[in-house]
Amino acid sequence: MVRKSLLLAICLALFAGASATSFTVDSPPQQDPVVYVTKIGKKYHRNECRYLDHSKRAVNLACARQFVDPCKVCQPPQ
Numbered sequence: 001m002v003r004k005s006l007l008l009a010i011c012l013a014l015f016a017g018a019s020a021t022s023f024t025v026d027s028p029p030q031q032d033p034v035v036y037v038t039k040i041g042k043k044y045h046r047n048e049c050r051y052l053d054h055s056k057r058a059v060n061l062a063c064a065r066q067f068v069d070p071c072k073v074c075q076p077p078q
Contacts, residue, residue, distance in 0.1 A: 008037065011063035032060040035076045042068055049074035 035044040039055045044064040047056075049071055061077055070076050 008059075008063075008067040011067065012037070012057050012059050032062045033077050034058050035061050035064050037064060037068060043071040044068050044076055045071045046074040046076045049076075 035058075036047055036049070036052055036056045037044050037059055038053060038057070041051075043051070044059070044061075045052050045056075051071060051073060065078070070078050
């Protein structure tokens with residue numbers, strides 16, 4: 001069984017290398033909000049959360065939801 005931290009690392013790598021969202025005239029781009037995770041944390045946060053440290057990494061919300069829970073202090077989007 002693959003660990004959640006490994007899957008989150010893969011998700012982070014994909015997010016970092018993502019290109020601009022493609023779209024047609026009929027459908028505007030759909031963008032997930034960006035939330036932040038730490039290397040060892042089990043929660044995702046807003047950028048201004050007091051629980052983030054120097055190891056914060058940006059990830060899209062859809063990916064974060066699959067692997068970690070939202071922080072109860074900063075209440076990021078769900």
